[in-house]
Each structure stands twice: as C-alpha cells, then as structure tokens.
Amino acid sequence: MxxxxxxxxxxxxxxxxGARARVDALDDAIxxxxxxxxxxxxxxxxxxxIVLQQHPMTLVMIDEVELALEDSVARLVWVIRK
Amino acid sequence: xxxxxxxxxxxPNVGKSVLFHRLTGAYVNVSNYPGTTxxxxxxxARFDATVDLVDTPGVxxxxxxxxxxxxxxxxxxxxxxxxxxxxxxxxxxxxxxxxTALLAELGVPAVLALNMHDEAGARGxxxxxxxxxxxxxxxxxxxxxxxxxxxAQLTRSLADARALLPLLHYDTDTEAAITxxxxxxxxHAPHPRLNARGLAILYLGQDSEVxxxxxxxxxxxxxxxxxxxxxxxxxxxxxAALAHERGEAASTLTSRVxxxxxxxxxxxxxxxxxxxxxxxxxxxxxxxxxxxxxxxVGVFGAGTLVGLMENELFGKILNPAVTAFVREHIGxxxxxxxxVGEYGLWTMGMTYxxxxxxxxxxxxxxxxxxxxxxxxxxxxxxxxxxxxxxxxLNGRAVLPMVLGLGCVxxxxxxxxxxxxxxxxxxxxxxxxxxxxxxxQLGVVLGLLGGxxxxxxxxxxxxxxxxxxLAGFLAAKLIPGRRIPLVTEMPPIRLPLFxxxxxxxxxxxxxxxxxxxxxxxxxxFIMFLLNQFGALPAIIRAGEPxxxxxxxxxxxxxxxxxxxFLRRDFGATGLFALSHQLSAIQAVVGMxxxxxxxxxxxxxxxxxxxxxxxxxxxxxxxxxxxxxxIGGLLNHLLRAVxx
Numbered sequence: 008m009x010x011x012x013x014x015x016x017x018x019x020x021x022x023x024x025g026a027r028a029r030v031d032a033l034d035d036a037i038x039x040x041x042x043x044x045x046x047x048x049x050x051x052x053x054x055x056x057i058v059l060q061q062h063p064m065t066l067v068m069i070d071e072v073e074l075a076l077e078d079s080v081a082r083l084v085w086v087i088r089k
Numbered sequence: 090x091x092x093x094x095x096x097x098x099x100x101p102n103v104g105k106s107v108l109f110h111r112l113t114g115a116y117v118n119v120s121n122y123p124g125t126t127x128x129x130x131x132x133x134a135r136f137d138a139t140v141d142l143v144d145t146p147g148v149x150x151x152x153x154x155x156x157x158x159x160x161x162x163x164x165x166x167x168x169x170x171x172x173x174x175x176x177x178x179x180x181x182x183x184x185x186x187x188x189t190a191l192l193a194e195l196g197v198p199a200v201l202a203l204n205m206h207d208e209a210g211a212r213g214x215x216x217x218x219x220x221x222x223x224x225x226x227x228x229x230x231x232x233x234x235x236x237x238x239x240x241a242q243l244t245r246s247l248a249d250a251r252a253l254l255p256l257l258h259y260d261t262d263t264e265a266a267i268t269x270x271x272x273x274x275x276x277h278a279p280h281p282r283l284n285a286r287g288l289a290i291l292y293l294g295q296d297s298e299v300x301x302x303x304x305x306x307x308x309x310x311x312x313x314x315x316x317x318x319x320x321x322x323x324x325x326x327x328x329a330a331l332a333h334e335r336g337e338a339a340s341t342l343t344s345r346v347x348x349x350x351x352x353x354x355x356x357x358x359x360x361x362x363x364x365x366x367x368x369x370x371x372x373x374x375x376x377x378x379x380x381x382x383x384x385x386v387g388v389f390g391a392g393t394l395v396g397l398m399e400n401e402l403f404g405k406i407l408n409p410a411v412t413a414f415v416r417e418h419i420g421x422x423x424x425x426x427x428x429v430g431e432y433g434l435w436t437m438g439m440t441y442x443x444x445x446x447x448x449x450x451x452x453x454x455x456x457x458x459x460x461x462x463x464x465x466x467x468x469x470x471x472x473x474x475x476x477x478x479x480x481x482l483n484g485r486a487v488l489p490m491v492l493g494l495g496c497v498x499x500x501x502x503x504x505x506x507x508x509x510x511x512x513x514x515x516x517x518x519x520x521x522x523x524x525x526x527x528x529q530l531g532v533v534l535g536l537l538g539g540x541x542x543x544x545x546x547x548x549x550x551x552x553x554x555x556x557x558l559a560g561f562l563a564a565k566l567i568p569g570r571r572i573p574l575v576t577e578m579p580p581i582r583l584p585l586f587x588x589x590x591x592x593x594x595x596x597x598x599x600x601x602x603x604x605x606x607x608x609x610x611x612x613f614i615m616f617l618l619n620q621f622g623a624l625p626a627i628i629r630a631g632e633p634x635x636x637x638x639x640x641x642x643x644x645x646x647x648x649x650x651x652x653f654l655r656r657d658f659g660a661t662g663l664f665a666l667s668h669q670l671s672a673i674q675a676v677v678g679m680x681x682x683x684x685x686x687x688x689x690x691x692x693x694x695x696x697x698x699x700x701x702x703x704x705x706x707x708x709x710x711x712x713x714x715x716x717x718i719g720g721l722l723n724h725l726l727r728a729v730x731x
Contacts, residue, residue: 038570038572039329040154041572041573041575042329043150043154043329043332044149044150044154044575045575046329046332046333046336047149047150047184047187047332047336048149048184048575048577049181049183049184051333051336052333054340059363060363060366060367060368062368063366063368063371063471063472063474063475064366064471064474064574066363066366066471066578070180070181070183071180071181071209071212071214072181072184072577073362073577073578074575074576074577074578075366075471075574075575075576075577075578076573076574076575077474077483077573077574077575079573080573080575
C-alpha cells in the first residue's frame with residue numbers, strides 16, 4: 008500500500024464526476040457489517056472505480072455495478088486517483 | 090416417494106424468483122429491487138414431482154449478517170438438498186463467484202445459471218461459459234430467465250450437478266485453523282450433507298445460523314469447538330480476511346473467463362438511471378411520477394372507476410336487484426336488514442369493499458408494480474435519503490412507506506428489507522401512525538377534495554408534519570445507531586406487462602382476502618350496535634371527547650368505533666356525515682382518523698413482526714396522540730382559519 012504517498016490518497020467523496028480511481032482502503036470508522044457489505048458490492052481495496060456523480064449521493068461504477076454511497080461513508084473510502 | 094429439495098441461491102436481484110417461476114409454475118413476487126424475497130418459498134418442480142424447489146432470499150454476504158441472509162443459510166443447513174442452483178448475474182461475475190467460492194467449501198452439488206446474459210452482452214461483457222464450467226467442475230448454463238432462454242438446458246444439467254472444485258486456499262495459518270475446526274466439527278457435529286470444512290469457514294466468519302446449528306448438534310461438546318475458534322482468533326485469523334481472499338480468487342477467475350469490449354456510448358438505460366438521481370433533473374422527474382400517480386390512482390381510479398362502480402354498477406343495478414331479491418325471498422325482517430339494510434352485509438360491507446376500495450387499490454398496485462420493475466424505487470431511496478436521515482432512517486425505508494400508501498399491512502411485512510431492527514421498528518411505527526392506506530387515501534381525498542384544495546393541503550401538511558415530528562422523536566428515543574445508506578442501483582428496465590399484471594393480481598387477491606372479512610365483521614358490529622340501540626349510548630359517551638375537544642358532531646363517534654376495525658372504514662363513516670360537516674370539522678375528523686389506530690389486520694401483522702408488547706405500546710401511544718393532535722388542530726384552525 009502506498010503509505011508513503013499521502014498526497015495521492017483522497018476520500019472517494021472528494022473526486023469529481025468522471026474521475027477514475029483505485030480503492031486503497033476502507034477506513035476503520037465504517038461500521039464492520041457495512042464494511043463487509045461494501046466489499047461484497049465490489050468496492051474492495053485494489054478495485055478500479057469510476058465516479059459518476061456526487062449529489063445527492065456519491066454514485067460510482069465498479070465493473071457493471073452502480074453503487075450509491077451516502078456522503079458520510081464516501082468520506083471514509085480512501086482511493087488513489089488514476 | 091422421497092422428497093428432496095433443490096435450492097436456488099444467489100446474490101440479490103439476479104432473477105432467482107423469475108427462475109423459480111419458470112421451474113415450478115408457482116409465482117412469487119418478483120421486482121427489480123434487491124430484497125424482494127423476504128422468506129423462503131417452495132413449490133414442486135415441473136420437471137420432477139419428487140423434488141421441492143426452494144427459492145431463497147438473495148445474499149450479499151455469507152457468512153450471514155442480515156435476516157434474509159440468515160433465512161438462506163437456514164435453508165442450506167436444514168433442507169434435504171439434492172443440489173443447489175446458483176443463480177448469478179452474468180454482468181457481475183466477480184460477485185457471483187465470491188459466493189461460488191463459499192458454496193464450493195460446503196461441498197453441495199451445484200450448477201450455475203448465468204442469468205441475464207443478454208444484459209451483459211448489451212454492456213459488452215461476454216463470459217466464456219465453457220471455460221468457467223471446467224474451472225468450477227460443474228455445469229454452467231447461460232440463461233435469460235425472463236425470456237425463458239436456457240431453462241430447458243438448465244433442467245437437463247441438473248443431472249450433472251456435482252460438488253464444485255475449490256476456488257482457493259487460504260494462507261497457512263488460516264488453513265491450519267480451518268482444518269483444526271473442521272476435524273472437531275466432523276467429530277462432534279457432522280452435518281448429513283455439508284462439508285465440515287465449509288461449516289468451519291462459516292463458523293470462523295461468525296455466521297450465527299451455523300453457530301446455532303453446531304451448538305445444537307454438538308451439545309455439550311460445543312465448548313471444544315468454541316475454544317478452537319477462540320484460539321484461531323487469538324492467532325489473528327480474521328473473518329474479513331477470509332472474505333477478502335474469496336473476493337480475490339473470484340476476481341482472478343473472472344478476469345480469466347470474461348471478455349470486455351469498450352462501449353462507444355453509454356446505454357440509454359444508464360443515462361435514464363442517472364437522470365433520475367441527477368441533482369437537478371431528479372426533481373422534475375419525481376414531480377412527473379407523482380403527477381402520473383395522482384392522475385391514474387386519484388383521478389382515474391378513485392374518481393372515474395369508483396364513480397362507475399359505486400353509482401352505476403352497484404347503485405343502479407346490483408344493489409336494487411339484490412335488495413329486491415332478498416326482501417322478496419326472506420320473510421324475517423331483521424335477517425333481510427342484516428343483508429341489505431342500512432348496515433347490510435351486502436349494501437354496506439360488500440359495496441364498500443368492491444365498489445369503493447377495489448378500483449383504488451387496483452390502480453395503485455399497477456403503478457407501484459411498474460415503478461418497482463423499472464428500477465425507479467431503488468433510485469427514489471437515494472433521493473429520499475436526506476429527508477429520512479432526519480427521522481433516523483435511511484432512504485431504503487422509502488419502499489415500505491410508499492407501499493404503505495397502498496396497504497399498510499403488506500408494507501409492514503416488507504420492512505424486512507431494512508437492515509437493522511431499529512430501522513424496522515421506527516418504520517413500522519410511523520406507518521401505523523401516519524401513513525394512510527390507499528383505501529383511506531381515496532376516501533380522504535374524496536371528502537376533502539370536495540371541500541377545497543386548502544382543506545386537502547392542511548390534511549397533507551398535518552400528516553407530513555406529524556410523520557416528521559414522530560419520526561424525529563422516535564429516532565431520538567429508540568436506542569441504536571442510524572446506518573448510512575449504501576445501495577446498489579439496479580439497471581433501469583422496461584417493465585414486463587406479464588410480470589406487473591401477475592404481481593398486481595397477487596396483491597389484489599391478498600388485499601381482498603384481508604379486507605372483505607373485516608368489512609363484513611365491521612358491518613355486522615355496526616348492525617348489532619344499531620339493532621340494540623347501542624349507537625346512541627356510544628355517541629353520548631364519546632361526546633365530551635368528540636364534540637368538546639375535537640369539535641365534531643356527536644354522530645362522528647360512530648366513525649371512530651368503525652375506525653377501530655379499519656381506518657378507511659371509519660373514514661367512510663365520516664364521509665357519510667359529510668353533508669353536516671364544516672370544512673374545519675372535515676379536516677380535523679380526517680386527520681384524527683388517519684392517525685388513529687391502523688386496521689386490525691395491520692395490528693396483527695405488527696404483533697407478528699414485533700411482538701405483542703411492542704404492538705400494545707404503539708397502540709397505547711397512537712390513540713391518545715391522535716386525539717391530542719386532532720384537538721390541537723381543531724383549536725388552531727378555529728383561531729386562524731374560520
């Protein structure tokens with residue numbers, strides 16, 4: 008993991024629509040059960056995501072899955088911009 | 090004849106229930122909304138009368154975490170399974186195979202139905218079924234369940250169902266822990282069909298159903314199994330790491346068997362899907378949907394159709410004919426009155442149920458079915474999320490709430506799609522309090538709409554205000570944390586006529602079975618009260634509250650008595666008084682009746698879902714609260730609106 012390169016690591020909630028990124032880590036502050044679910048949806052470390060929109064919720068595309076995340080969760084998903 | 094079972098398992102919203110219908114002919118509710126199946130359904134297979142096909146709720150994660158996942162796990166543990174048909178979404182193979190990786194550990198014979206491969210194709214995704222089949226060691230059949238494609242081949246392939254090849258090995262420490270646990274399970278709690286290794290993995294992952302099964306089977310030896318898990322955890326074997334490794338293995342296999350071609354332009358369905366939750370366009374679209382709902386249910390259903398049924402069919406043709414027939418053939422006056430009198434089972438009970446209520450619920454359920462299947466509701470939960478945050482819920486609760494506008498009883502059952510007991514409790518409470526069902530809504534709009542738009546608006550604002558206030562308080566008082574919304578957007582699809590029709594017919598049947606006996610019972614009670622002269626006594630007893638506090642004519646007490654049976658029945662009673670009500674009285678009466686206890690059927694459903702204690706507490710709160718709000722509104726309106 009790119010712990011030395013903190014500049015590249017941003018919360019998913021901060022990316023603009025159209026941005027492509029790779030999931031780096033899910034913050035420990037996410038509720039454990041919800042964390043498992045998010046990973047099961049495909050938003051897992053190492054996976055590529057495309058941001059579709061940020062309002063009213065963060066909407067991302069992972070493979071062929073559109074996933075909507077509330078802002079409070081999208082702020083806790085760390086990604087690396089491509 | 091020995092009965093064995095074949096279970097359909099898979100992720101949410103992959104088409105298990107459609108496939109179930111194809112394979113059995115039995116219809117279970119199908120929607121383009123994850124979590125539609127909340128209970129295990131079973132029916133005899135078309136292809137073999139000795140086989141029970143079992144439809145299970147979709148699982149996002151196993152080990153099981155939610156109620157529906159636990160229901161699926163129970164089916165795997167307890168059903169006499171001959172085989173499992175895993176239903177997977179071809180365009181989402183990674184998630185499908187993550188589940189396959191776990192099924193492989195359980196050692197149950199399986200086939201994989203790669204469903205919706207047409208949608209995958211439209212998105213430029215092709216899966217090499219042959220290669221996947223040899224990697225997994227089981228038959229893999231591409232299907233389009235909605236179109237019946239691949240069903241015959243799937244049925245044939247069941248003869249070749251076999252245990253899956255393992256998809257992965259975990260790291261050395263984890264493998265050691267699994268082997269240790271598995272040998273203890275084999276010794277103390279062997280399962281007749283499932284591999285000890287799979288059970289060990291699920292138990293390590295803290296699956297509560299597997300834990301319950303093991304402790305039942307192992308008895309006092311369970312301590313031996315518990316200590317092995319504790320030892321593994323102490324060594325750092327974490328459930329999340331196991332799930333992660335299954336995901337990685339699924340990912341690797343997915344990229345090996347999947348080919349993607351870049352699409353030149355996004356699909357129309359994608360664009361529509363995004364417009365629906367666009368920060369600007371979402372709102373005009375929502376207004377349009379609401380307007381269509383109003384036009385179809387309010388104007389066409391409650392206006393045109395009810396008019397035709399009530400005035401023309403029942404008023405002019407059926408009721409005069411039935412009345413004449415009964416009066417002519419039944420000599421005993423009170424029996425004739427019971428059937429066709431003022432409070433007659435036919436003239437009041439059946440007429441209300443069929444002429445007034447049926448057209449309204451039918452039109453409502455048609456629109457609801459269309460919205461469900463199009464994929465709109467899942468997106469509506471995204472739009473509603475911010476509002477629902479205020480009342481301690483997340484947007485997922487929008488589906489039961491909107492369904493509650495059709496039938497609160499049915500919606501109470503549907504709260505099972507919500508993820509936490511706290512969300513379910515708050516939602517059920519709010520629906521019992523402030524969500525009028527379509528029958529009641531029809532009566533309310535009929536009465537208040539006839540008075541003025543302002544009257545209707547005051548009613549709407551009061552209801553929304555009470556909903557938000559009560560929700561806000563409930564969220565503060567009921568312990569537990571709110572869960573933020575994370576949800577998948579199902580693809581936007583054109584609803585299939587056949588499915589919407591089947592769903593609507595199923596719901597109407599459900600509704601009528603519930604509503605007609607209650608209407609008849611209610612009519613019968615009213616008849617008795619009237620016959621024995623008890624109504625005047627009740628009217629006198631209720632006078633201080635009804636006339637003094639609410640400012641309604643004393644006869645309105647009767648409406649509240651009727652309201653105990655069904656709110657809409659009470660509202661209909663008020664409707665009958667409408668010529669002697671002022672605008673304020675009509676609004677106050679309707680607000681009080683809407684908040685007042687929900688119908689008996691929904692109270693029984695609350696008892697079933699939440700227990701008698703919770704139901705009693707809700708009723709004990711709701712009745713005084715309804716009168717409190719009604720009275721306050723009465724005094725407020727008299728001060729400012731007279």
